[in-house]
Amino acid sequence: MSHGKIRIEKNCLNCGHEVEERFCPHCGQENVETRQPFYYLFTHFFEDFTHYDGQFWGTLKNLLIKPGKLTSTYLEGKRQKFVPPVKLYIFVSFITFFTFALFPMLNINLADRKDAGNSDKASFFEKMKTAETKKILDSIKAEKNLSKQDSATVKKLNTLLSDSTKINDFEETLEMDKKIDDDVNYGGYKTRKSYDSAVTKNPSALDFIRIPLAHKFFELKEKGVTKAEIIKNLAEKSFHNMPKALFIYLPLFAFFLWIFHNKKKWWYFDHGVFTLHYFSFLLLNILFIFLIAKLTSVIDIGFINVLLYLLITALLLYSMMYFFIAHHRVYHTHGVISFIIGVILFTINFFAFMILVTGLALVSFLMIH
Template sequence: MSHGKIRENKTCLNCGHQVEERFCPHCGQENIERRQPFHFLFTHFVEDFTHYDGQFWGTVKNLLFKPGKLTNIYLEGKRQIFVPPVKLYIFVSFITFFVFALFPMVNLNFNDSEGGKKSDKASVFKKMQSPDAQRMLDSIKAKKNLTAEDSLAIKSLTTLSDSAKINDVKEILELNKKIDSNAGYGDYKTKKSYDSALAKNPSVFDFIQTPIAHKFFELKEKGVSKEKIFLSMIEKSYHNLPKALFIYLPLFAFFLWIFHSKKKWWYFDHGIFTLHYFSFLLLTILLIFLLTKLIGLTGFWLINTILYALVIILSLYSIAYFFIAHRKVYHAHGLVSFIIGTLLFTINFLAFMFLVVGLALISFLMIH
C-alpha cells in the first residue's frame, strides 16, 4: 500500500465521487495529495511492482515452488491474491533482460586493450579455464618424474593459456577478413548470376532464399568483415529475443488448446498457464545465469562444485516443472498427462528452435 499523504478533501480528483477511506469506491484511485516528496516517485514504483503487503513475494514463491498453483487460483476467479499473469510476465521479462544487458553472457570484444598492447585478460580460453584445471597443472609440474601422459596433459593445458589470445582466435576464425571475393551463395558468385538462374528455375522457397542471397552479395560488395557480421547478428538477435518470446506465447497456448478438450478449456485458460510457465522459465534462466557468473569468482572448489550442482538441479527442475504444472492444472491421469506433456514439450522445442533460426535469419537481413 502506498504511503502518500491522504487529502483532507474527500472528493476524488479523478471522477469526483465521495471518498470515505483511502481509495475511491467508484474508480479505485488513491485519494492522496497531488504533490509528494521527490522520493515518492521511487517508493511508489517499487511498491507498485512488489506490493509491500506480500503480493509480489508470495507470487514469486508460489511460481517457483508450487507448479500450477498460480494458474489454478487465477482460473478459480481469485484475481487479487497474486500479481496478474500479464503484469508478472512483463516484470520478470524486464528484470531478466535488464540483468543480461548489465552482465553480458559472452565478451565479444575483439579489440586490443588501450595503447595497442595485448592484455592477458583478452584470452577467451584463459577465462574459460577453471581453478581446478590450474591446480591440476601445478600438481603435475610438481612431480619429480613426469610420464608421457603428464607431458601431454601439460602441453594441452598450457597451449591455450599461453597462445590463445583474442587476436589468435580472430585469425583462426578469419573474423578480421572480409568475405572472400571468390565466395558465392551456393554455385553463384554474383547477384546477377543468381537472379538469372532464379528466373529460369524458380522455387517455392525463393521467398526465403532470395532475401538471404541478396544480403550476402550486398555485404560482399561492401567489403564487410566477418567480425562485423558475427557481432551484428549476436547484437540484433539479443535485442529481438524478447519480441520473439512474446510472439511465441500465443503459439505455445495454441498447442495446449489443440491437445485438450475445447469444451472444458478455453484458449484464455491456456493463455494464463502459458504466461505463468514462461514467467517461471525466465526467472529460472535468470537464476542459472547469475549462478554461472558466480562460478570461478572464488578459488574454492567446494563453492564452485555447489554452484555447478545448483545449475544442474535448476536445469532439470525447469524441465520437470512443465510436467508437474500440466498435471496439476489440467487434472489428467498421470500416464496420460505425461504422454501429452511429452508431445507438447517436443513440439514446442522444435517450434522454438525454428523460431530461433528465423530470428538469426532476420538478424542477418538487418545487418547494414
C-alpha cells in the first residue's frame, strides 16, 4: 500500500470525479499529493510489488515452491491475487541482470598485462622461486639416507614444480597479452584483400555470415587488439545482449508448447503465460546459484563450502525437474505422456536455444570495437 499523503481536496486529478476515501471509485487513481520526496521515485516501484496485500511475496512463494500454481490460477481467472506474468518477468529480469552488473561473472584485468616491465619482473621472481625450490630438492636428494619426512618433502616439492610448469605452459599457450600474429589467417587468407578476392571468385550461400565475420577479424588484426581484449569485449557484449535474447526466445518457447498440445483446449495465450512464469523461475534460480557461487569464493570454511556446493547442485537439479512438474500440473496430462512430451520439448528447446546463443556470440563478436 502506498504511503503518499492524501490530498485535502476530494476531486480526482485524473477524471474529476469525487473521491470519498483514498481511491477514486471511477478510475481507481489514488488521491495523494502530486509532489513527493525524492526517494518516493525509487520506493514507489517496489511498493507496487511488496505493499499490496503481500501480492509480490505470495507470487514468489508460489513461483518457487509450487511449480505450475501461478499459471493454473491465472488461467482460471483469479488474476488479482498474484503479480501479472509480464510484470513479474520484467521485474525479475531487472533484478537479475542488475545484480550481474554489480558483480561481474568475468573480470579480466588488462592494465596489468599491458605493462611489459612489470610482467618481466614478475616472471623474474617466479623463476627465482623455482630455482630455489630446485636447489632445495637437489640438496635433499643428495643425502644417502632419506627419512620419511624428507621423502614426503621431496614428493611435495616435485608436485609443486610440476603444477608450476603446467600453469606456465598454459599461460604461454594462451598468450593473452599478445596481439593477433601476422601469420594467423582466416580461412587460409592473411589479409582482407586476398579474402575478398577469393570470395568474389567463389561465392557461397553462407557469405552473408562469413564475410562480416572475416572483415571483423581482419579489422581487429589491423588494430592490434590483444586476445584478452577480444575475450573481455566478447563477454561484455554477450552479457548486454542476453536479456534481449531471452525476450526474443519467449514466443518461440510458447510456440513449441502450442505445437504439442490440443489447439482447441489450449490457446497460444495460455502457453505464453506458462512460458513467462517458467522463465521468471529460471532467472530467479540462476540468480540464486550466481549469488551462492559468489559466496563460495568469499567463504573459506571447508564444511560451509561443501554445503553451498550441495545447495548449488540441488538448485540445478530442481531447475530440470521444475519444468516437468509444472507441465504436468498445468496441462493435466497423464504422467508418462507428460514426461515424454516434456523430454521432447526439452530437447527441441535446448538445441534451439544453443542456436540462439551461437547467433548471439556472433553478433557480439561483430560489435567489438
